[in-house]
Amino acid sequence: MIKKAVIPAAGYGTRFLPATKSQPKEMLPVVDTPTIQYVVQEAIDSGINDILMIIGRGKRAIEEHFSRNFELEAQLRDKGKEAELALIDTLPPGVRIHFVWQHEQNGLGDAIRCAEDHVASEPFAVLLGDTVLESYEERPVTRQLMDVYAEKEELVIALEEVPEHHVSRYGIVAGEDIGDGLVSIRDMIEKPSMNEAPSNLAVASRYILPPEIFSALEVVEAGKGGEIQLTDAIRILLSQRPLYGCRINGRRHDLGNKLDFLKSSVLFALKRSDMKDDVASWIKELSASLEG
Ligand code: G1P
Numbered sequence: 001m002i003k004k005a006v007i008p009a010a011g012y013g014t015r016f017l018p019a020t021k022s023q024p025k026e027m028l029p030v031v032d033t034p035t036i037q038y039v040v041q042e043a044i045d046s047g048i049n050d051i052l053m054i055i056g057r058g059k060r061a062i063e064e065h066f067s068r069n070f071e072l073e074a075q076l077r078d079k080g081k082e083a084e085l086a087l088i089d090t091l092p093p094g095v096r097i098h099f100v101w102q103h104e105q106n107g108l109g110d111a112i113r114c115a116e117d118h119v120a121s122e123p124f125a126v127l128l129g130d131t132v133l134e135s136y137e138e139r140p141v142t143r144q145l146m147d148v149y150a151e152k153e154e155l156v157i158a159l160e161e162v163p164e165h166h167v168s169r170y171g172i173v174a175g176e177d178i179g180d181g182l183v184s185i186r187d188m189i190e191k192p193s194m195n196e197a198p199s200n201l202a203v204a205s206r207y208i209l210p211p212e213i214f215s216a217l218e219v220v221e222a223g224k225g226g227e228i229q230l231t232d233a234i235r236i237l238l239s240q241r242p243l244y245g246c247r248i249n250g251r252r253h254d255l256g257n258k259l260d261f262l263k264s265s266v267l268f269a270l271k272r273s274d275m276k277d278d279v280a281s282w283i284k285e286l287s288a289s290l291e292g
Contacts, residue, residue, distance in 0.1 A: 001150070002048065002122075002123055002124060002125050002146045002149060002208060003048065003049075003050055003122065003124075004048065004050045004051070004052065004118070004119050004122060004124045004125070005043040005046075005048045005050070005051045005052070005124065005125040005126070005127055005142070006051075006052045006053075006054065006112065006115040006118075006119065006124055006125070006126050006127075007036070007039055007040070007043070007051060007052070007053045007054070007126075007127050007128075007129045008053075008054045008102075008108060008111040008112065008126070008128060008129060009024065009026045009036060009053050009054060009055055009059060009062055009129035009130070010054050010055055010056035010059065010102040010105055010111050011025070011105065011111075011130070012025075012105065013025030013026075013130070013256060015256050015257065015258070016028065016256060016258065016261075022058065023058075023061055024036075024055075024058060024059045024061055024062055025130050025255075025256055026039075026059075026062060026129040026130055027061050027062060027065065028255060028261070030132065030253075030255065030261075030264055030265050030268050031265060031268050031269050031272065031275070034065060035129070035130060035131075035132060035255045036053075036062060036065070036129050036130075037065070037090060038132040039127050039128075039129055039131070039132065040066070040090075040091075040097070042127060042132075042133060042140045042141065042142050043125065043127055043142060044092060044095055045140045045143070046125070046139075046140045046142040046143035046146060047143065047146070048125060048142070049094050049095045049096065050095075050096055050098075051095070051096070051097045051098070052097075052098045052099075052100060052115055052118045052119070053097060053098070053099050053100070053129070054099075054100055054101075054102050054111045054112075054114050054115065055099055055100075055101060055102070056101060056102045056103070056105055062099075063099055065090060066090050066091055066097045069088060072088060073085060073088065076088070098118060100114045100115065100117075100118065101114070102114050106222075106227055106228055107222075107223075107225070107227025107228040107229055107230075108128075108227075108228075108229060108230045109217050109220060109227070109228035109229050109230040109231075109232065109233050110217075110227065110228040112126065112209075112213065112217060112230055112233075113214065113217045113218075113228070116214045119211065120211070121211045122211060123149065123208060123209065123210045123211065124208070124209060124211075125142050125145070125146065125206070125207070125208055125209075126206065126207040126208075126209060126230075127142060127205065127206055128205040128206070130254070130255050130256045131204075131205040131252055131253065131254050131255060131256075132252075132253040132255060132264065133158070133204070133205065133206060133248065133250055133251070133252055133253070134250050134251050134252075134253060135248075135249065135250040136249045136250050136251070137249050137250075141158055141204075141206055141248045141249075141250050142206050144158075144246060144248060144249060144250075145157075145158055145206055145207075145208050145246050146208060148182065148208075148244055148246050149208045152242070152244055154210075154241060154242045154243065154244055155207070155208065155209060155210060155234065155237060155241070155242075155243045155244065156207070156208040156243075156244045156245075156246055157173075157185075157203050157204075157206070157207045157208075157234070157243070157244075157245055157246070158203070158204040158205060158206035158207070158245075158246055158248045159173065159183060159201045159202065159203065159204055159245040159246060159247050159248065160201070160202055160204040160247070160248055160251070160252050161200050161201055161202070161247075162200055162201075162202045163200070164194060164197075164200050165194065166202075167192060167193075167194055167197040167200055167202065168191050168192060168193055168194065168197075169191065169202075170191065170202035170203055170204075171188055171189070171190050171191070171202065171203035171229075171230075171231040172188065172189055172191075172192050172197045172198060172199060172200070172201065172202055172203075173185045173186075173187070173188045173198070173199060173201050173202075173203065173245055174186045174187040174188070174189075174198035174199055175187075175199075175201075175245060181246060181247040181249070182244055182245065182246060182247075183201065183244065183245035183246075183247065184242065184243075184244065184245075185238065185243040185244065185245050186238075187235070187238070188203070188231055188234065188235055188238070188243075189231070190223055190224045190229045190231040190232065191224050201245065201247075203231065204248055204252050205252060205254075206248075207230075207234075209234075210237070212237060213230075213233055213234070213237065216233040216234070216236040216237050217230075217233045219236065220232045220233045220236060253267075266279065266283070
């Protein structure tokens with residue numbers, strides 16, 4: 001049973017400068033909601049109510065977003081703005097968010113290391129804070145992985161096919177399909193070149209990890225970019241135990257990428273009943289003007 005989620009959100013967000021010079025990339029809004037709120041909601045909708053966020057310098061806005069703002073609440077209540085009041089209620093009752101500080105930014109693996117005291121000896125979910133995963137079914141993507149874990153009780157990672165020229169942006173796996181959307185993973189490599197990549201199946205921002213990952217992170221050496229890579233630590237475990245990949249029934253929105261960010265904002269607006277019609281007619285006008 002997975003009860004805890006870890007959300008690393010300490011990275012600088014250099015791909016989104018200058019917007020991220022003084023605000024966390026995880027707070028960039030898609031329509032009107034910060035990216036990280038979608039991620040937290042995915043964990044909650046998957047049945048997790050204990051969330052640990054790994055933050056660093058310049059990330060205070062995330063803490064504030066998930067704390068109560070009594071002054072603003074009082075003001076909205078006085079003015080009878082009930083709808084707005086509901087919008088700033090960012091955490092349902094019973095859900096607890098904890099924060100831990102990553103002092104030096106030394107890679108995703110190093111960030112996960114900061115979760116050791118909190119998750120202790122339990123398996124846990126990892127959701128990267130700058131990526132929203134849209135599910136094509138009722139179960140959120142993290143829940144899809146948790147259900148695989150419930151059956152296999154082994155490491156599970158989310159996988160998504162990417163175009164060949166994008167493999168160098170991701171962790172890429174080698175393995176065999178074993179049915180039900182599962183892949184038995186033989187090997188994985190962090191951000192390979194197109195020639196080195198064993199497939200086009202990319203690690204897609206969600207993981208279920210066992211507590212043994214922490215001992216692997218202790219011994220793993222700096223990898224790609226001179227940083228401690230989670231992929232390399234998982235690879236150590238892979239020599240000792242099975243690793244399952246789950247082809248997600250959904251799609252990934254990498255909001256650290258400018259083009260994806262723009263596309264996602266439009267796609268998410270099209271899903272909103274209060275915006276859909278206006279946005280659709282604007283897109284039609286725009287596309288007509290581009291053709292004409
Ligand atoms: C991280 C992981 C990589 C994974 C990617 C998307 O890279 O290291 O293996 O494919 O997230 O989930 P980052 O985007 O943090 O550079």
